[in-house]
Amino acid sequence: MTDFPPQLMLFWRPGLTGAMLALLLPLLGLYLRLRQEYWAALAYGQLGAAGALGALALGAPHIAGGLALGLAVAGAKHRLEKRLPPAGLFPLLFILGWSISLLLAANLPGVERLGAALFEGQLYFAGTDMLCGAALALVVGGLFLWRTGRLLLLASLCPVHFHAQRLPAWRVRAGFDLLAAASLALAVMSLGVMGAFALVFIPPWLAFALAPGWRAALVAAPALALFAYALAFALALIHDQPFGPTLALALGALALPGALAMRFAGRAESGKGTAD
Amino acid sequence: MNLLQAVRLSAGWRRPAHRPVSFTLARGEILALAGPNGAGKSTLLAALAGSGARVFSGSIHLAPALRIGFQAQHLPPLASVPLSGVELLALTGARPQGLPEPLAACLHRRLDRLSGGQRQYLFLWSILQAPADLLLLDEPGNHLDKAMLAGLPSVLRARAGQGAGIVLVSHDAELARTCCDRLLRMESCDD
Numbered sequence: 001m002t003d004f005p006p007q008l009m010l011f012w013r014p015g016l017t018g019a020m021l022a023l024l025l026p027l028l029g030l031y032l033r034l035r036q037e038y039w040a041a042l043a044y045g046q047l048g049a050a051g052a053l054g055a056l057a058l059g060a061p062h063i064a065g066g067l068a069l070g071l072a073v074a075g076a077k078h079r080l081e082k083r084l085p086p087a088g089l090f091p092l093l094f095i096l097g098w099s100i101s102l103l104l105a106a107n108l109p110g111v112e113r114l115g116a117a118l119f120e121g122q123l124y125f126a127g128t129d130m131l132c133g134a135a136l137a138l139v140v141g142g143l144f145l146w147r148t149g150r151l152l153l154l155a156s157l158c159p160v161h162f163h164a165q166r167l168p169a170w171r172v173r174a175g176f177d178l179l180a181a182a183s184l185a186l187a188v189m190s191l192g193v194m195g196a197f198a199l200v201f202i203p204p205w206l207a208f209a210l211a212p213g214w215r216a217a218l219v220a221a222p223a224l225a226l227f228a229y230a231l232a233f234a235l236a237l238i239h240d241q242p243f244g245p246t247l248a249l250a251l252g253a254l255a256l257p258g259a260l261a262m263r264f265a266g267r268a269e270s271g272k273g274t275a276d
Numbered sequence: 277m278n279l280l281q282a283v284r285l286s287a288g289w290r291r292p293a294h295r296p297v298s299f300t301l302a303r304g305e306i307l308a309l310a311g312p313n314g315a316g317k318s319t320l321l322a323a324l325a326g327s328g329a330r331v332f333s334g335s336i337h338l339a340p341a342l343r344i345g346f347q348a349q350h351l352p353p354l355a356s357v358p359l360s361g362v363e364l365l366a367l368t369g370a371r372p373q374g375l376p377e378p379l380a381a382c383l384h385r386r387l388d389r390l391s392g393g394q395r396q397y398l399f400l401w402s403i404l405q406a407p408a409d410l411l412l413l414d415e416p417g418n419h420l421d422k423a424m425l426a427g428l429p430s431v432l433r434a435r436a437g438q439g440a441g442i443v444l445v446s447h448d449a450e451l452a453r454t455c456c457d458r459l460l461r462m463e464s465c466d467d
Contacts, residue, residue, distance in 0.1 A: 034357060154367050157352050157359070161368065161403055164325035164346035164412065212386060213360035 014126040014190070015233055018243075020134040021187045022199055022229035024141045026221035028180050029204035031145070034156050039090035040177075041184055041200040044070050045193045046097030048185025049118040053104040053111050062114060063129060066185040074181035078173070121192020121244025124237070130190050137183045144179055148172050153214065192244025199225050202251040209262040228254050278302055279342060279410050279441040280324065285334035286465075287316065287323030292332040294320060295463045301410070301441040306432060308452035309445045311462035317445040318349060320462065321412045324443065338410075345408030347400055349415045349445075359387050361398050370405035374434075376427060392419045404435055411435065413444040417451050429455035 032038050048066040055065020073080075073093060081089050105115025117125065145152075151172045155162045163169060187196035203221040211217035232247040284296040294316025301307050309317040322329035324336060325346045345368075361383035365372055372383060379397055387395050396419040404411060416432075417425050425448070432455045436442055446452050452459060 150367060153359070157357070157364070158348075158368065158399070158403070159352070160322070160325065160327050160346045160348040161406070163327045164344040165408075166326075166344075208356045208358055211358040212384075213358055214363050217358045 025199035026203040026225040029200035043090040043093035044184035050100040070181035070185035074177040120242035121195040123243040195244030198248040308456035347403040368406040
């Protein structure tokens with residue numbers, strides 16, 4: 001019988017928390033990329049961090065603070081987008097979230113440790129509350145995407161047909177925004193801002209380039225993310241490294257050969273001549 | 277029974293884009309909207325679909341529980357979206373049966389790896405064969421090669437034969453002449 005290393009047995013809760021997020025975030029990333037909203041992932045993540053730190057400074061639970069700020073911004077997104085010049089909302093929110101987080105962490109002594117954890121991604125401290133949050137996010141997110149994935153695609157690819165069909169545009173759009181904001185806020189508290197962003201950005205980026213269709217992309221992106229996550233989890237644990245950067249590095253290292261394969265595939269395709 | 281009735285209708289975005297028009301459309305009919313650029317043809321389609329254009333005067337009456345299919349003039353940006361032709365048709369609920377053979381053979385390829393004409397035809401097909409009673413088509417012949425364009429009137433007539441009403445905008449006078457039952461000439465408010 002194979003014995004698991006004692007560290008792995010000790011950290012089953014963080015391990016499972018991260019694995020569930022590693023399945024959910026790339027799926028959200030596919031739709032964010034489709035909607036050309038991957039800046040939103042950074043903004044929601046950074047705002048989640050700012051909300052968590054703000055809540056801690058006020059003596060409130062940090063998970064509730066992160067979720068509340070992320071959800072508030074996602075709820076107001078449509079109105080804010082209408083009032084601001086185009087393409088500026090999410091970069092602006094990211095910058096504001098980043099500055100508020102760092103200022104809170106620098107000036108409030110009790111907040112400093114959590115601040116460092118949010119940026120480094122201290123997955124190994126995730127407890128039962130984070131495990132339950134991640135499980136809830138995966139179940140709700142999975143069900144939502146299973147039920148509305150077709151509508152999200154239709155709204156992006158055939159928007160006028162989508163509206164003409166009198167489909168529930170507001171419900172689909174707002175539901176996805178809230179789901180993305182809540183999931184990112186949760187993920188940041190265990191994987192760190194850039195670790196969470198790497199899961200949202202890199203696997204969908206490769207899946208968009210390499211998958212033969214949408215269904216294949218829905219399988220490939222979480223599979224790649226889960227593989228990189230397992231690798232990073234073991235490496236960070238064995239070598240006592242912060243988890244967020246290790247995960248980002250593992251994803252980047254796996255993405256590089258994929259990106260090169262894309263490049264060669266593109267050249268081979270253009271060598272055959274385009275369909276036009 | 278009329279699917280659609282427009283009475284002295286003038287639509288636009290910030291101000292009326294065309295002079296008032298009145299028309300009806302029954303099941304099985306194809307109506308072409310003609311006129312120069314800026315005559316408000318696409319705006320009128322958007323108003324009929326309830327897709328944002330404002331009705332400044334007159335009224336639109338739609339049959340109850342009418343299902344509308346709307347093909348936009350411009351394709352969405354598809355660069356690097358991993359979506360195959362089969363998946364596109366499944367999105368709108370369109371049937372692949374009857375698709376011209378060269379395109380049927382491309383159905384499992386990614387749309388961004390097809391030619392502009394092939395992509396346009398698949399998008400048109402995905403709307404044309406979607407479950408809908410009223411079809412609004414904005415320049416359906418855009419980017420199609422001669423062979424695809426030549427086959428388009430019979431495809432449109434077949435769809436009308438199944439009971440759909442079609443309103444189409446086309447700069448191609450030959451397409452409008454060969455497949456449309458009526459032609460409505462539109463004029464800009466500035467004329």
